[in-house]
Amino acid sequence: DIQMTQSPTSLSASIGDRVTISCRASQTISDNLNWYQQKPGKAPKLLIYAASNLQSGVPSRFSGSGSGTDFTLTISSLQPEDFATYYCQQSDTTPSFGGGTKVEIK
């Protein structure tokens, strides 16, 4: 099974900050990597698919990069509605999620 490791597990940031979240796969997964945002009590929302493709309707301040084993989600200018938990998910083999990164207000 492919293990997905996210870092950090949590971070504090201010409105307008640039935020970067990392995700590492235990083996190469090409670009089969997705990012989700989840707010408390809500279902996750797809942000980025295939490592770098912005899902329809998602603000352009979100971007994804990476290939192979190392991936990054970047929020270019943090907005109030972006405080949430973010998960990566690999779809190269049996799907699996990272442990999540909680983005909190500083």
Next chain:
Amino acid sequence: QVQLVQSGAEVKKPGSSVKVSCKASGGAFSTYAFNWVRQAPGLGLEWMGGIIPIFGSAHYVEKFQGRISITADESSSTVYMDLSGLRSDDTAVYYCARDREMAKFKSLEHWGQGTLVTVSS
């Protein structure tokens, strides 16, 4: 637009079974992968398994093999997840989610509202 509506919350005894339904509307049914993902209280997301109705057979994470069954009823556009041998650590919100692309387990675009299953004696 695509909507997934799940059945309501359940309270179950240890050792029993639960069956959660997920009714899809607003899009094609048979050619998309439907996934089941669970989230224990305060914890992360866990992919359990999924099915592409047109192909019939389901795929499961090894840890649930023997306890889980995912089926699809094309006549009602409904997917079911049946979990048996319930334990307290099966207490979680269970989500169904439909894939973005046809005929693949790739990215989960559409999600149901979640079903809380509580296992307690």
